[in-house]
Amino acid sequence: MSLEKIHLRKLLQIFYAPNNKRISILRADIRQEISKGTGLSGDGGDFHTAFWSGAKRHALGAADLRALTEVYIERSPQRKRLYPLLRDGFLLWWDEKRRWRNEPFEAILPSPHGRLTFEEPAATVKVENLLSLEGGDHSNRLIYPYFSEEPRLSAEAARLGLWLMSEALPHRAIEEMRVLDVIRGASFGIADVPFQGDEQNLFLRRYGQILNEWHALWKEYD
Numbered sequence: 001m002s003l004e005k006i007h008l009r010k011l012l013q014i015f016y017a018p019n020n021k022r023i024s025i026l027r028a029d030i031r032q033e034i035s036k037g038t039g040l041s042g043d044g045g046d047f048h049t050a051f052w053s054g055a056k057r058h059a060l061g062a063a064d065l066r067a068l069t070e071v072y073i074e075r076s077p078q079r080k081r082l083y084p085l086l087r088d089g090f091l092l093w094w095d096e097k098r099r100w101r102n103e104p105f106e107a108i109l110p111s112p113h114g115r116l117t118f119e120e121p122a123a124t125v126k127v128e129n130l131l132s133l134e135g136g137d138h139s140n141r142l143i144y145p146y147f148s149e150e151p152r153l154s155a156e157a158a159r160l161g162l163w164l165m166s167e168a169l170p171h172r173a174i175e176e177m178r179v180l181d182v183i184r185g186a187s188f189g190i191a192d193v194p195f196q197g198d199e200q201n202l203f204l205r206r207y208g209q210i211l212n213e214w215h216a217l218w219k220e221y222d
Contacts, residue, residue: 002033003214004123008164011125012157013148015206021150026214030221047072047079048086048147049129055090055145055182056131060107065091085183086147092185108132112142114168121208127168131180140176142169143187153181158188160206163199 003014003026014025050072057063069087073080111132117124131143144165146153153161161179169177178187 003029003211005126006123007126007128008144008161008168009146009148011207011210012146012153012161013151014210015160016151016154016157018151022210022213023217026210026217029214030218034221047076047082048145050075051083051086052129052131052145052147055086055094056107058090059094059105059131059133061104082149085149089181089183089185093180093182093187096185103136105133105135108134108140108142112169112172114170116164116168118204118207121204121211123207123211125164125168127165140172141178142172142176143178143180146179146181147183149183152184153179153186153188155188155193156202159193159195160199160203162188162190162193163195164203 003011014022017025051069054063054065054068054072058065058068065087069083072083076083109132111130113126113128113130115124115126115128127144129145131141131145133141133143135141142165144161146157146161151157158179158181162174162177165177165179166172166174174190178189180187
């Protein structure tokens with residue numbers, strides 16, 4: 001992962017995780033970086049990627065996420081508890097959205113993606129793998145997934161996520177953007193969590209604190 005070049009969803013999890021969980025995540029990241037440096041394999045990849053690919057296909061009518069989830073569990077039986085949580089949360093959100101709009105969606109291609117690089121702290125946050133949709137009325141939705149079971153995505157975390165998205169995707173309208181807490185089936189847009197003007201300062205302060213903690217923990221592995 002490397003905390004200095006990280007996906008937004010992972011950073012939001014670390015920002016708001018309880019102390020013991022946060023330390024555990026940071027230590028796991030350090031061990032993974034050490035493994036990479038010695039030529040050993042890391043953690044085998046992110047199982048969320050397969051799920052999200054299936055969720056996007058479901059949204060476009062190209063697959064059934066319920067059936068796909070059974071396949072995912074067969075391939076990764078150690079995830080047999082988490083995959084249904086992700087499936088049920090996504091379908092709760094998606095089915096409600098479809099009932100509300102009752103119209104087909106098309107994929108926006110290529111799907112927007114971006115990153116935001118900071119000078120202080122020296123780090124980059126990535127915004128990738130969005131569910132990017134255009135509705136029949138030509139309105140767009142850019143849905144960014146937050147997968148973590150804990151902590152749940154708070155209003156403040158969603159607000160910081162939307163701020164980072166708007167900075168990383170400067171040519172897209174903030175009104176198009178959503179952060180989706182997949183397991184809870186809850187999405188947040190700017191109307192739900194309006195900006196308060198302190199987003200950049202709050203984001204950078206939290207990020208700086210996490211990086212300082214990460215660097216301090218590294219010394220235990222030298």
